[in-house]
Amino acid sequence: MFTIQTLNKISEKGLGLLDPERFAVKDDAAQPEGIILRSHKMHDMTLPESLLAVARAGAGVNNIPIESCTDKGIVVFNTPGANANSVKELVISGMLLSSRKIVEGVSWARNLKGESDVEKTVEKGKKDYAGPEIMGKTLGVIGLGAIGVMVANAAADLGMNVLGFDPYISVDSAWGLSAGVRRAKSLEAAVAECDFISIHVPLLESTKGMVDSSLISRMKDGVRILNFARGPLVNDADIITALESGKVAKYITDFPNAELLNQENVLPIPHLGASTPEAEENCAVMASRQLADYLSSGNIKNSVNFPSVEMEFSTDIRLVILNRNVPSMVGQITSVLADEKINISDMINKHRDEVAVTIIDVDGDISPEGVKRLEAIEGVIRARVIKK
Ligand SMILES: NC(=O)c1ccc[n+]([C@@H]2O[C@H](COP(=O)([O-])OP(=O)(O)OC[C@H]3O[C@@H](n4cnc5c(N)ncnc54)[C@H](O)[C@@H]3O)[C@@H](O)[C@H]2O)c1
Numbered sequence: 001m002f003t004i005q006t007l008n009k010i011s012e013k014g015l016g017l018l019d020p021e022r023f024a025v026k027d028d029a030a031q032p033e034g035i036i037l038r039s040h041k042m043h044d045m046t047l048p049e050s051l052l053a054v055a056r057a058g059a060g061v062n063n064i065p066i067e068s069c070t071d072k073g074i075v076v077f078n079t080p081g082a083n084a085n086s087v088k089e090l091v092i093s094g095m096l097l098s099s100r101k102i103v104e105g106v107s108w109a110r111n112l113k114g115e116s117d118v119e120k121t122v123e124k125g126k127k128d129y130a131g132p133e134i135m136g137k138t139l140g141v142i143g144l145g146a147i148g149v150m151v152a153n154a155a156a157d158l159g160m161n162v163l164g165f166d167p168y169i170s171v172d173s174a175w176g177l178s179a180g181v182r183r184a185k186s187l188e189a190a191v192a193e194c195d196f197i198s199i200h201v202p203l204l205e206s207t208k209g210m211v212d213s214s215l216i217s218r219m220k221d222g223v224r225i226l227n228f229a230r231g232p233l234v235n236d237a238d239i240i241t242a243l244e245s246g247k248v249a250k251y252i253t254d255f256p257n258a259e260l261l262n263q264e265n266v267l268p269i270p271h272l273g274a275s276t277p278e279a280e281e282n283c284a285v286m287a288s289r290q291l292a293d294y295l296s297s298g299n300i301k302n303s304v305n306f307p308s309v310e311m312e313f314s315t316d317i318r319l320v321i322l323n324r325n326v327p328s329m330v331g332q333i334t335s336v337l338a339d340e341k342i343n344i345s346d347m348i349n350k351h352r353d354e355v356a357v358t359i360i361d362v363d364g365d366i367s368p369e370g371v372k373r374l375e376a377i378e379g380v381i382r383a384r385v386i387k388k
């Protein structure tokens with residue numbers, strides 16, 4: 001039986017896939033083998049010794065201490081693309097809301113409650129809430145992953161000129177981009193001629209503060225910036241200065257904070273990018289499946305810190321070993337098995353950057369001492385036995 005702790009509310013559509021005979025799902029557990037979460041910050045949490053895997057029902061993993069997890073042999077998953085459509089729809093709404101003065105107009109109209117001739121006042125006052133269409137305007141999309149590609153394609157379908165920038169674009173994303181999306185050669189070139197700029201990169205040390213006064217100075221006057229990726233990608237002080245001077249006309253952010261709320265031209269959205277039933281279900285289903293698969297078979301799909309690996313069971317006993325990607329690991333592991341007189345039926349070894357995963361199906365039981373010997377090999381991070 002594996003204990004799965006939930007650190008946020010996770011859709012039942014996903015949790016319901018976890019067989020209750022094998023998985024106990026709890027929102028409070030001292031020694032869980034698995035964790036499922038959304039945006040709960042895990043950085044201050046002590047990682048329990050029992051923990052084997054963390055599944056992020058969503059895209060961003062900046063709330064998870066990835067390096068510590070890797071060092072402790074905890075596999076971290078996310079759910080690429082599962083909430084991308086939900087974010088795309090909100091980005092398109094964000095462009096329309098900020099361009100057409102919809103929020104201001106709605107709030108003005110609500111305040112007419114109780115007035116005697118509302119129809120007449122509406123017709124007289126509407127001139128203050130006129131705003132341009134988005135068709136024919138230029139959008140720059142920074143980051144062309146699951147969300148960026150969908151945003152770029154949808155904007156092109158709406159008749160916008162779209163420029164995309166992503167120096168690390170994947171082959172799948174490149175194939176998925178509509179032919180109408182032009183490629184910008186640099187970040188500066190991507191933003192220079194845009195009426196709207198939408199950011200869709202992960203929050204990393206290298207992307208933190210990427211929208212700062214220097215980049216803003218390259219933009220057109222009156223640009224509208226959309227941030228549905230992460231708050232710290234934009235330098236708050238710099239965007240506030242640019243909003244106050246009118247250089248930036250609107251900042252539409254899914255990550256408001258106290259300072260930004262003081263700005264009239266900030267459109268604050270309370271992190272609703274992935275808050276649709278469809279996205280919540282998609283993410284929960286993917287996260288639950290990936291977590292259950294790893295705990296019960298060692299197979300890994302969509303991990304952010306360990307390689308993908310998959311092997312059908314060929315016997316009833318399997319060793320799953322997480323190790324450093326250094327020479328002679330497999331030799332040392334198999335020689336322990338040879339000492340234990342255990343026959344290997346099938347095996348696979350995959351690596352990614354500094355780490356590797358070795359799955360070995362064996363014919364006989366391995367003793368607890370044998371597992372300890374495997375764990376004692378320098379470079380082995382974690383070893384566990386799975387019985388089918
Ligand atoms: N607001 C929300 O609710 C919400 C929902 C989902 C994701 N997000 C955020 O959006 C981010 C992107 O999500 P995604 O699903 O598209 O992820 P993704 O991994 O599919 O795409 C990210 C893209 O950014 C690119 N990239 C990385 N560094 C870059 C740089 N310096 N310049 C340009 N491009 C760069 C990568 O090559 C990749 O193509 C997530 O990391 C998360 O922080 C927010």
Ligand SMILES: O=C(O)[C@H](O)COP(=O)(O)O
Pocket residue numbers: 038039040057058059060061083271273274275
């Ligand atoms: O990175 C993500 O997937 C989003 O920011 C969604 O976060 P949430 O699951 O807390 O809504």
